[in-house]
Amino acid sequence: MATVIFFHSVYGLRPLEHEAVERAQAAGHKAFAPDLYEGLIARSIEEGFEFKDEIGWQTICERAQWALAGLPASTVLAGFSMGAGVASNLWPKRERTAGILFLHGIAPIAGNARKGLPLQLHLAEPDPFEPEEDVAAWRQAAGKSGTAAEIFRYPGGGGHLYTDASLPDYDAKAADLTWKRVIDFLDAIDAKG
Template sequence: MKEIKKEDIKQEVFDLYDDYAHNRVNRREFIQKLSAYAVGGITVASLMSFMLPDYNGAIQIKSDDPRLISDYITYSSPKGAGTMKALLSKPVDAKKKLGGIIVVHENRGLNPYIEDVARRAALAGFISIAPDALTPLGGYPGNDDKGRELQSKRDRNEILEDFIAAFDYLKNHQDCNGKVGVVGFCFGGWIANMMAVRVPDLSVSVPFYGGQPPVEDVPKIKAPLLLHYAELDTRVNEGWPAYEQALKEYNKEYMAYMYANANHGFHNDTTPRYDKAAAELAWQRTIDFFNKKLM
């Protein structure tokens, strides 16, 4: 069996995986269409395995890292699901109250990648909270396909209420300085954009390749925005010109970056869509922005 390398994968395969990851094609259709690219000693099974997330070797900050206090908590979400589970993380040696960061997962629940990102945020000197939108359905099931299926059963506006409730929880936490920002990925990027609309005292919003809010809602945005987009992510990027025009029209504070030759999901280091250079640059820009706005 031929060893698959990222450079061997055609862009059409990444686009097909994006359709599958966002429920535009089902698993059967994904496998059928993937077969067209199983050539030159590459099997459908090996190609599919290569495209799907691999959490075994990609975790950067382990759950028992001695530099952090990281535990699961629950908080109240009166307008959402009632009671939500989340990972709360902070540096073990914090000497003062910290800026807060809400970390919002993709469309599949609180998986190991997002937990890792939440710990990275804490290690950078913040108190972070990473809620699991699948809490009312039993929580992240340990499998992204099943997680995506479960999340599709929840109303996204109710999920938005759950993350707004996380803002209230973190803002009033004894270890938080009262300044809270949000960073979200994919579906979580849409949540980050919508929290900027819905939460007047949100300190900063950082959507990674997130769907845009309705342009008529842009006047409601108070939080500074740092927006990350991937050049090859044509689906999400379609909404960016109108969003940017509205941000300019209403004199909103924002910075936007388009990462050349990067795919949707380029920050996720558990899949071949990962772009190391783009991911590290975007994350450093994100932490710098949080340091500026939350300290």
């Protein structure tokens, strides 16, 4: 079984992350979703950014590092939107990670990325927070990194956090396909041992 940690979006730890954990566990994997806001849950994206700024990026990343204590070095780093940035921040220190999952957000690729490391990016198309030129630059960087990057775009009516059923962004069809691909990704990591 693979072990995966899901870092939440700027909204805080919500049903989206709990659902991700449940889906991964139902597929036979170990999954965790730490609360990097220590109980704060935003009612709007604006409030979420206020929480993020009040807590501070360094503190958020320190809490994420602490949440990894005791988990295997191979733990898959996954993040939703802001959480992708958290996963990216930890990645250089987790050279033995078995994989990287960026959901709803692009984030820097570690300079010490292992050749062939499985990496998936899932984005709405278009995504109001990820301009096309940034996505194109990320795609180019991923190609040069040597990682085994897969980029999945989901056109249609969904918005930035299209897997979150509690938001107007939600797109059921795109969400179902994303979760299928995420579970297949974790299954493939598990099969590699």
